[in-house]
Amino acid sequence: MEPNDQIPEQPKHEDSPSEQVPHMPEREELTTDQQIRRRTIKAFSLFGLASIVPVGVWKYINSQPRVAGIPGPLRSVLNVNEQIANTYFSNQHLAPTFPLSEAAKQPRVNGRDGLKGDFDPAAWKLNVQQPDRPNMTLSLDDIKSLPKHELVFDFKCVEGWSQVQHWGGARLSDFISRYGLGTRSGQPATSEDDFFKHVGMMTPNGGYYVGLDIASAMHPQTLLAYEMNGQPLTGPHGAPLRLIIPVKYGVKNLKRIGTISFADERPRDFWGERGYDYHLGL
Numbered sequence: 001m002e003p004n005d006q007i008p009e010q011p012k013h014e015d016s017p018s019e020q021v022p023h024m025p026e027r028e029e030l031t032t033d034q035q036i037r038r039r040t041i042k043a044f045s046l047f048g049l050a051s052i053v054p055v056g057v058w059k060y061i062n063s064q065p066r067v068a069g070i071p072g073p074l075r076s077v078l079n080v081n082e083q084i085a086n087t088y089f090s091n092q093h094l095a096p097t098f099p100l101s102e103a104a105k106q107p108r109v110n111g112r113d114g115l116k117g118d119f120d121p122a123a124w125k126l127n128v129q130q131p132d133r134p135n136m137t138l139s140l141d142d143i144k145s146l147p148k149h150e151l152v153f154d155f156k157c158v159e160g161w162s163q164v165q166h167w168g169g170a171r172l173s174d175f176i177s178r179y180g181l182g183t184r185s186g187q188p189a190t191s192e193d194d195f196f197k198h199v200g201m202m203t204p205n206g207g208y209y210v211g212l213d214i215a216s217a218m219h220p221q222t223l224l225a226y227e228m229n230g231q232p233l234t235g236p237h238g239a240p241l242r243l244i245i246p247v248k249y250g251v252k253n254l255k256r257i258g259t260i261s262f263a264d265e266r267p268r269d270f271w272g273e274r275g276y277d278y279h280l281g282l
Helices: 033-050 055-063 072-088 142-145 172-178
Strands: 126-130 134-140 150-155 162-171 199-201 211-213 223-228 243-244 260-263
Touching: 126 142, 142 162, 142 223, 150 199, 172 223
Parallel strands: 126 260
Antiparallel strands: 126 134, 150 162, 162 223, 199 211, 199 260, 223 243
């Protein structure tokens, strides 16, 4: 079913600036201003040198062992950029939101990785995996039993386009808390140290996958979305359940979630393996 042309009334339960958000683990402690300056200078210096290096030096760089899809020296630059991004990320850093009237009536469809092949929405189940614990299987009704949240934000693509879109679903943080997921103890977290460091997500056919740090997963605007413009998701937009994470570019907003996993090691990331920044934060 395609989204209605009429924008629905403003939901009474939409997030408001005064709404209390759940307590969630932050990233590593913010570095000092001096450390931030050093990292910033280092990153810009590396890019500056890259513009003036002789062809021989570039050939040398390109001949180095590849790390996650690109030569090691270039991957080091991306790692520095990620460290800088980590210094300003916070659970209180929210993506700007917009009135429902500004949401696109027909949200743009982009990318079919992970959506190819036969798929039966009626047979879909969500598989949850954690170290040293039995796998858990959940239905869409289990997700819908959680508090519903609406989000109207500017969806940004690494290709350069953006569009204000309206999504609805459950907070990933609520999902994790309700089912006692993401912790080493197997119980709802009582301390930040109990959380695993990373969350991985993959489509049912394994064709697309993303990795997130736990702080990004627990961000109050990160949703397990099952609605778009007040209607159930369509196939091209990732039905029956997809990730919406406004603090990252669109390639991290995985469609058609089949598996969610938790671990201390970084999960595989589709575009991270193809030369992109693993973090991809805004």
